[in-house]
Amino acid sequence: MPLHGPFFGEFMGTLILVLLGNGVVANVLLRKSKAEGAGWIVITTGFAFAVMAGVFVAIACGSSDAHINPAVTLGFAIASGDFSKLPSYAAAQLLGAMAGAILVWLHYFPHWAITPQVDLKLACFSTGPAIRNTVANIAAELIGTFVLVLGIAAIFSKPVSESGPAAGLGPYLVGGMVWAIGLSLGGPTGFAVNPARDLGPRIVHAILPLGDKGSSDWGYALVPVVGGLAGGALAGIFIRTFM
Numbered sequence: 001m002p003l004h005g006p007f008f009g010e011f012m013g014t015l016i017l018v019l020l021g022n023g024v025v026a027n028v029l030l031r032k033s034k035a036e037g038a039g040w041i042v043i044t045t046g047f048a049f050a051v052m053a054g055v056f057v058a059i060a061c062g063s064s065d066a067h068i069n070p071a072v073t074l075g076f077a078i079a080s081g082d083f084s085k086l087p088s089y090a091a092a093q094l095l096g097a098m099a100g101a102i103l104v105w106l107h108y109f110p111h112w113a114i115t116p117q118v119d120l121k122l123a124c125f126s127t128g129p130a131i132r133n134t135v136a137n138i139a140a141e142l143i144g145t146f147v148l149v150l151g152i153a154a155i156f157s158k159p160v161s162e163s164g165p166a167a168g169l170g171p172y173l174v175g176g177m178v179w180a181i182g183l184s185l186g187g188p189t190g191f192a193v194n195p196a197r198d199l200g201p202r203i204v205h206a207i208l209p210l211g212d213k214g215s216s217d218w219g220y221a222l223v224p225v226v227g228g229l230a231g232g233a234l235a236g237i238f239i240r241t242f243m
Contacts, residue, residue, distance in 0.1 A: 005062040006085070010092035011099070013058025013068040014196060018100025019107075020050035022201055026104055026124040030111040044182030047191075052175030059171075066171070068093060069194040071232030075149035078236025079243075090196070097200025101125055104201075105208050118214030125201035127190035127224055128217060137220075140188040141227025142234070144181050148193050149235035151177040157243060192224035199225055 024046025027035040035042065051068070058066035067073045070090040077083045104124065105112070115121060122128065129137045154160060155173045182191050192198040199221065206216040 006065065007063075007088050007092045009058040009061040009063025009066065010068060010089050011096040012061040013054040013063060013066055014093045014096030014200075015054075015100040015103070016057045017050050017054030017068050017194075018097045018197055018201060019103045020053055021047045021197065022101060022104045022124055023107065024050070026108045026111070029115075029120040029123055030108055031115040033108070033111060040186075041183075044179055044186060047182055048175040048179030050175075051178045052171045055171035055174055063089075065089075068096070068196075069148075069228075069232075070094075070196050071145045071194060071228040072149055072152060073232075074229055075232035075236035075239065076153075078233055079153070079239040081240075093196035094200045097196040098204050101201035101204040102208070105204070105210070112210045112213075116212070118212060121210050121213050122205060122215075122217060123190070125205035126198045126217070126221075127192040128220060129189050129223070130187060132220070134223065137189050137223045138227040138230070140185065141192060141224050142231040144185045144189075144191050144193045145228045145231025146235045146238075147181055147185070147231075148177060149232050150238060153235070153239045153243060189224070189227075193228060193231070195225040195228040198228075 024043055027033050027046070028038045028042055030036065054068045055066045058068055065073075065076070065085070067076070067089055070086075070093055073086055073089045073093070077086050108124075112121060119128070152174055155170055155177070178193075181193060185191060202216050202218075202221055205213065
């Protein structure tokens with residue numbers, strides 16, 4: 001596998017997304033971090049810039065698609081009818097998310113032992129519901145992911161590109177979409193809107209030594225995967241039909 005190409009680009013872009021995105025969560029939640037208690041606005045803003053940075057890195061490392069999200073890859077596969085990229089992109093995205101989560105663990109290494117709340121430790125890796133209701137939680141992830149994939153398609157659509165954003169502006173606008181979704185729709189589930197971003201770090205949480213870390217909440221783990229993929233698929237159908 002060449003170290004410059006679509007697989008490597010998707011791996012590195014997702015790694016940066018998770019390193020910075022989950023990193024901002026750790027920054028806000030872990031004990032004695034200088035940003036402890038900074039709140040939801042900081043987390044959503046950090047994730048927006050994490051996605052922006054991830055897209056830029058993915059492109060620079062060889063993936064012109066820069067999906068960094070299996071739901072985005074699935075949505076665009078359905079929209080185009082070409083599923084050839086889906087297996088390799090999804091694998092790269094999952095592995096990149098796991099690598100990014102390991103780096104978050106290393107970066108905040110002294111803070112895990114002094115943070116007693118196991119739910120806060122898990123939140124630095126994966127999402128969880130504010131109110132546990134499987135149907136409602138899947139619906140929230142579906143809606144958020146649908147909006148994300150539709151928004152990305154709109155940003156890079158021919159009518160917009162002909163009248164609007166200059167070259168290189170796209171990743172900033174995608175980051176803005178993530179910020180909007182986090183601020184408006186993120187409360188019920190923590191807006192994973194990306195199956196790899198949730199599943200990869202959850203696997204890492206289950207493996208790594210974090211002191212008293214509690215459960216990795218595998219009972220919830222399918223929610224962001226199922227909801228995210230369903231939202232991406234529905235967005236792909238919408239794009240294919242109406243755009």
